[in-house]
Amino acid sequence: MIGQAKTIPEAFLERVKATPSAVAYRDAGSGGFQDYNWSDIAQRVARRRAAFAEAGLKPGDRVAIFLPNGIEWVVTDLAAMAQGLVTVPLYGRDSPANICHVMRDSGATLCLTDEFERWADLGTETHSLPDLRNVWLLSGEDGQDDTRVSAYTENNIAESSEPLPSDGDQLATIIYTSGTTGPPKGVMLSHGALLWNARAVGQVNQIFEDDVFLSILPLAHGFERSLGWLCPMLNGSTVAYGRSIEVLAEDLRSQRPTILLAVPRLFEKAHHKAVERAQSSLIGGFLMKQTERTGWRRFQTTLDPSLSSNLLDRFFWSLIGARVAARIRDAFGGRLRMVISGGAPLSAQTFRFMAAMEVPLIEGYGLTEAGPAATGSTFEDRRLESVGKALPGAEVRTGPKQELLIRSPGLMMGYWGNPSASAKAIDEDGWLHTGDAAEIENGWVRIKGRIKDILVLSTGENVNPMPIESAIQSDPLIQQACVLGDGKPWCSAVVVIDTERFEKWAENQIPGVKDFNDAHLRKSLRNRLLEKMDNIPPFARINAVHVEVEPWTLESGLLTPTLKAKRPKVAQRFRNELNALYD
Structure with a gap:
């Protein structure tokens, strides 16, 4: 793992020097997935960084990223941060009002997107963005009637003379929260906070250079940004960017990932589909139920050595159960060694099913304000309906109304332009008030739900x-x-x-x-x-x-x-x- 860098651009440079020819990313194009090594990405980052410098952007200026997942997203993020700029990710599927609120609130001066149609779909909302000076289209299209919009161009060979940022306390990005009850708030995260978070996650569950991540969640979300992008970079793993949920099954088969990050709904749908297919016949339905019962008992023996599987279970599993479970794992590509569910609670039924089928599914807990991960568990040590224990170097406890409080080096710097909300979120002793009710027993954290809900x-x-x-x-x-x-x-x-x-x-x-x-x-x-x-x-x-x-x-x-x-x-x-x- 890259461990000495204080900022993300420094960590990236260390990675390029360490494994220049290793595959960094696989991106889907018209001819299928294409590999890009770390040297390829470094050249692209240098050219885009030079383009930012030529445009007159100054350290601290905000750059909005309005792109689909892929290497263009990553290159933009790295190049902007290397130039001392602050990146503001936008959700591609968010409403025009929310997208423009984020750009307006953050004071973004530049927005990068892929094609004019994506920008045009925002409609008249874009008229009220006083700080936005330019919109660059990476497709090379003409901006048509909007004078701020232009085709992005860059020199073939370009190097920036500006030094890399070296202050870990420097603001790296502003990630806007979901805003379930009000307008989104901008969470300010430093380089040091993000790096600490990614390294702490890697301590709990080790990541290797030969790991392959399949990225299916939006990079605008802190969960994917930290665990699905920064963690692989620090550890030299490959990230393949999935094309869409509609062809996820094909991407799983072709990329055969070893690590997958997803939200609970994906696993719940996989659970439903597997059971439904098995129940198309009486024998299939019976074997699936028996495999789940037997597999769950086997899983419990791994957590409690005092339990032992009975002879009948061992016989069934060796004869039938192992084959049924293998088919479930094959649907995920057949090579998964770690599956992380986050963003929402996983149902107990789906957890039991996946554990019974020996899918290495684990849960963690986090929120954008915590950078984002705060707790985690391992495949060898996990509990039903628990999100694990505090990450190494983090502290958790409960306060009034059983509110979960977190203190760690990964906490946000505060909310952008909102000091009063910042003071409410992090108290004088440095504890982040999460707004989630929780129970903590022997270090294991169980989330009970949003207090306001x-x-x-x-x-x-x-x-x-x-x-x-x-x-x-x-x-x-x-x-x-x-x-x-x-x-x-x-x-x-x-x-x-x-x-x-x-x-x-x-x-x-x-x-x-x-x-x-x-x-x-x-x-x-x-x-x-x-x-x-x-x-x-x-x-x-x-x-x-x-x-x-x-x-x-x-x-x-x-x-x-x-x-x-x-x-x-x-x-x-x-x-x-x-x-x-x-x-």
């Missing part, structure tokens, strides 16, 4: 909606879910269904039914979902459900860029339907 029923009971939503979404009929009930006598849920699966199920319940919100059908659905809630206290279980067929999107305003439901927005959008449930 806790529903207070009219009965006085407090309900954490997060595990309920995870349980609901573990059902293959459900694509998205939002649990509500603040001030009400019981909880309800708005769910978005998988229409094809739901239609088949509904026909079996009430032949000929056309209304998915038929009272009897909704009652049957509620009863089905209640079967997933054995671990939920009775007072917190849903008592009614409203069905939607149109998926929630960023454009609809119901999701954050990290695909979390905006609870207040959902409650407002479906207030009439919810009122009818309670009436």
Whole structure:
């Protein structure tokens, strides 16, 4: 691991010197995936850095990155930071209002994007960006009617005479939070904070030069930026940039990654698909269930040496179970040695399934303000419904209302242009107030949910909606879910269904039914979902459900860029339907 550098550009230069001809990135083009070694990337970074200098950008100026995942994103990030600039990543699928808010709030003077169409899709929102002077199109297109937009050009051979930044406390990037209840806030992260975070993660789970990451999450998110980009760079691993979720299965087969970072929904869908395929026959369904039961018992013996697998389990596993589990792992490329789930809680059902199939899935916890990782676990030492222990060098404890507090070298410098919010987030003793309720037992951290999301029923009971939503979404009929009930006598849920699966199920319940919100059908659905809630206290279980067929999107305003439901927005959008449930 590159361990001496104080800034990210210095770490990059050390990596180039250490393994110049090793494959750094694989990017998908018209002819398939193409390899780029560290020397290739260094030349591109030097040319782009020179272009920034020629444009008159000064250290501290903000540069917005409005690009899809790939080497152009990485080159822009590295070149800007090497020039002492501050990068501001933008989510490609975010709403125009949010994207322009980020550029306006950060005072970005330059934005890089790939093609004019992406910029034009922002519409009139771009008219209110007083600090933005230039937009560079990497495709080489003409900017058409917008005078700020021009084709990006660079010299074939260019070197910047400016020295690399050497102060680890210098601001490296401003990453804007999702903003579930208000406008996004800019989290300021230093070079030192990001490097500490990536190195600490590497201490918990070692990363090697022959590892291959498959990158499928947006680089604008701190999770992918730190664990999926900076960690591989420090350790000399290769990163292959996936083309899209639609062809993920093909990319897994062709790239055969050893490390994969993803959000829980990906694993939940893989779980549903595997079970559904097995249940197409009676024998297949039986073997899958038996493999899961046996595999889970085997997994528990790895955590508790006092337990021992029985003879029948060993016989079944050697004869059938190992083959069933291998097919599940083959769907992920067949070479995975570490899978990290983050961004949201993983359902207990999916954790058990993946552990039973010997998929090396681990969970961690973090938030952008922590740089982002704060806790982690290992494949050899993990717990159901726990996000692991504090990273080496970090501290965790709980405060009032069981709020999780974090203190580490990876914490943010504060919120950009918002000192009052910064003071509320990090107290005088250096503890970051996460806003998440947690339990800590023997160092193991269990997240109970966002404090602000806790529903207070009219009965006085407090309900954490997060595990309920995870349980609901573990059902293959459900694509998205939002649990509500603040001030009400019981909880309800708005769910978005998988229409094809739901239609088949509904026909079996009430032949000929056309209304998915038929009272009897909704009652049957509620009863089905209640079967997933054995671990939920009775007072917190849903008592009614409203069905939607149109998926929630960023454009609809119901999701954050990290695909979390905006609870207040959902409650407002479906207030009439919810009122009818309670009436």
